[in-house]
Amino acid sequence: MECQLVRPNCIACGLCQTLAPKTFDYDDEGIVCFLNTAQQITHQSILPQEEENVIAAIKRCPTQALLAK
Numbered sequence: 001m002e003c004q005l006v007r008p009n010c011i012a013c014g015l016c017q018t019l020a021p022k023t024f025d026y027d028d029e030g031i032v033c034f035l036n037t038a039q040q041i042t043h044q045s046i047l048p049q050e051e052e053n054v055i056a057a058i059k060r061c062p063t064q065a066l067l068a069k
């Protein structure tokens with residue numbers, strides 16, 4: 001699967017990194033980005049072993065800032 005970030009929707013709640021710490025990180029303002037990836041990157045392929053965690057984050061993000069593609 002692929003995950004898309006809609007960074008303008010992110011409210012910096014911190015939930016997604018708790019659920020999927022190997023995928024999500026935050027910039028200096030707490031807005032979501034991919035771990036170890038430039039902030040401009042808004043799509044990433046998710047490793048199969050990470051999909052369950054990422055799907056949980058997508059479902060629980062309060063602002064639809066994370067999408068499955």
Ligand code: SF4
Pocket residue numbers: 009010011012013014015016017030031032057060061062063064065066
């Ligand atoms: S769960 Fe959603 S709103 Fe919260 S930090 Fe992650 S992307 Fe942003």
